[in-house]
Amino acid sequence: MTTYTDKGPKPELGKFLHFDHITFWVGNAKQAASYYRTRMGFQDLAYKGLETGSREVCCHAVRQNKIVFVFASPLLPGNEVMGRHLVTHGDGVKDVAFSVEDLDGIMKMAKQRGAKIIKDIWEEEDEGGKVRYAQVQTYGDTTHTFIERGNYSGLFLPGFKKPIAARDVILDKLPDPELQFIDHIVGNQPDLEMENVASWYEKHLMFHRFWSVDDSQIHTQYSSLRSIVMTNYEETIKMPINEPASGKRKSQIQEYVDYYGGAGVQHIALNTNNIISSIIKLKERGVEFLKVPETYYDQLRERLKNSPVKIIEDLNIIQDLKILVDFDDNGYLLQIFTKNMQDRPTVFLEVIQRHNHSGFGAGNFKALFEAIELDQSARGNL
Structure with a gap:
């Protein structure tokens, strides 16, 4: 595992602030939104469709x-x-949008450095004000939209209105999982494409390498992976880039690439202040999570005996909920992964809580892979 300290030169133009939103292209947006509200605890925010004057796409x-x-x-x-x-892809993430400052500067830099521009700077406005956008191509068919909101005071973005449907009465009866913000978004690549994609973020967006692991560190009996985490100068946006490494069987990264039809977003990590409470509530809402073997917790307890870090949460509850723990001498993180969010074995979600630990669960990758391999085997794809 490598942690990088060199951020490279600070960009003279533009600033990436944080993840703005994620756009999924799906077969039935109404039903998909309902699923994420009911299962994951989201609330209606805004709508765009025939009733608002959008004639071709509903959101x-x-x-x-x-x-x-x-x-x-x-x-x-x-x-x-x-x-x-x-x-080609099934339901999946089409666009990862970033909130930015100085959109002109970011696009000037991206053009000079040869980024593929899907749509140059444009503006949209409504009664809430004006928003400026631009869009570039990243890995596979995935795009990044840069959003400069300025003083925009509308509901979400121009063209979106209040949801037209009555509030879903079921939601009031379900517990709030209190997920807080997007921690990171992982993109899977075909074999030997990871380095090219990492270099794309370095060259075109002036992101830098934050963390990486290779297949000598992350492997099981059957499969392995390599990963590089890219981040902006302020390190507020984390984009891990994964690729499969050769093994005895097909890795979960390769399974993703096969079923998604190429590179794309594999999972979205959602940060919480209390993972135990969040997972109990998500399970009450019917969310299914990967199960790790009991032996993982026997090994975890042994490893923690020699660590200066003390886990403040109850390890018995962590084991009962099948939450994973990764740690170093300074802190630890707690994480858990949902099963796939659609029929294709492509996109899933992660819930993560950090205690002074900025890693990505390298110590858990083996246990995670073994858990995924059990599901892969059931699908006949191992």
Whole structure:
């Protein structure tokens, strides 16, 4: 495992602030939004569709604290762009949007450095004010939209209105999992593409390497992976980039690439202040999580005996909920992974809590892989 300290030169132009929102392209946005509200605890935020004057695409935006997901679906049979994307990839993440300052500076830099511009700077406005956007291509068919909100005071973004549906009475009966913000977003690549993608973030966005592991550190009996985490200068946006490494069987990274049809977003990590409370509540809402073997906790207790770090949470509860623990001499993190959020074995979610630990669970990758391999085996894909 490598932790990098060299941020490189501070960009003279533009500033990346944080994740703004994530846009999923799905077959049925209304149902997908309902699923994430009911299961994951999101609330209706905003809507764009026929009733608001959007004739080609409908969008349902949902929010939980600082996390915003937008589910978009085509309205007309002839939407070939979205249609091809859905046939190829299934339901998945199309766009990861960043809030930025000085959009002109960021785009000037991106153009000078050769980024593929999907759509140059444009503006949209409504009664809440004006928002400026631009969009670039990243790995696979995934894009990044840069959003400069300025003094915009509207509900979400121009063109979005209050949800038209009545409030779902079921939601009032379910416990709030209190997920707070997007911690990181992981992109899976075909074998030997990770380095190219990491270099893309370095060159075009002036991100730097934050953390990495290779297949000598992360492997099971069957499969392995390599990973580089890219981040902006202020280190407020973390984008791990994974690729499979050769093993006896097909790795979960390769399974993703096969079923997604190439590179794309594999999982989204959502940060919480109290993972035990969050997971108990998410399980009450019917969310399914990967199960790690009991032996993991026997080994964890042995390893913790020699650590200066003391876990303040009850290890028996952590074991009962199948939460993973990773630690070094300074702190620890707690994490758990959902099962796939759709039929294809592609996108899933992570819930994470950090205690003075900025890593990504390298000590848990083996246990996580073994848990995923059990599900892979059941799917006939190991």
